Amino acid sequence: MSNVLSGAAAVSDPLRKRVLKAIAELDYHPDQVARSLKIRxxxxxxxxxxxxxxxxxPLLVRGAEDAAWKRGNLLITFNTDDRVEREVEVLRALRGRQVDGVLLVAASSRGPQPQIRALLDAGIPVVLVDRAIDSLETDTLTVDNRGGSRDVVRHLIQQGHSRIGILAGDRDLVISHERRAGYRDALQEAGIRPDPNLEAFGVFRADSG
Incomplete structure (x- = not known):
């Protein structure tokens, strides 16, 4: 049976069909826990x-799940609410379950990030998504936050607006500062002096604006 399921050895077509038929009739499912111990x-x-x-x-998670499923992997998702202490707990749990990799939207871009380094030291690959961390050498997938913010403010200026504010996001995240930088770039290009009273940081939730 193992040779049929794994394809590790040549099996005649008649034998393969008999084994697959028996598997279907018995509703047999391989022990994935035991298999994971064998193949690590x-x-x-x-x-x-x-x-x-x-x-x-949601679209990010859906895309990751679809890609993982096509390659025979299962995806489990956790929320941190941008709380570092929650992130520490979640990453510790994932490390304990010996996951094969982690996609991470970091709760903070600051500090030494020991909870992420612990994953890397354990040989678990980490891909940072949306939020880069300069102190870590790991793959990162992000967007041009500064350029996007600059383009939005340029558009508002072209529409005749000059008193433009920004709610940049969490102060502890690099992307928030990148967006504020793009906002200021566009104002300065147009000869408009940035007004600190029109700049604010918050969190990425509706109740923060």
Whole structure:
């Protein structure tokens, strides 16, 4: 049976069909836990995001899940609410379950990030999504926050607006400062002096604006 399921050895077509028929009739399912011990892979991937109710994240998680499933992996998702202490707990749990990799939307871009370094030291690959961390050498997938913010403010200026404010996001995240920088770039290009009273930081939730 193992040769049929794994394809590790040549099996005649008649024998393969008989084995597959028996598997279907008996509703047999391989013990994935035992298999993971043998091959040293769990086929589990972790996705850690800030808040699934943020409209940005459902499509991200869906895309990651579809890609993982096509490659025989299962994806488990956690929310941190951008709380570092929650992120520490989640990453510790994922490390304990020996996941094969983690997609991480970091709760903070500051500090030494020992909870992420612990994953890397354990040989678990980490891909940072949306939020870069300069102190870590790991793959990162992000967007041009500064350029996007600059383009939005340029558009408002072209529409005749000059008193433009910004709610940049969490002060502890690099992307928030990148967006504020793009905002200021566009104002300065247009000869408008940035007004600190029109700049604010918040969190990425509706109740923050």
């Amino acid at each position: 892979k769990t086929r589990l991937l972790g996705t850690v995001i800030s808040d699934i109710t943020n409209p940005f994240f």
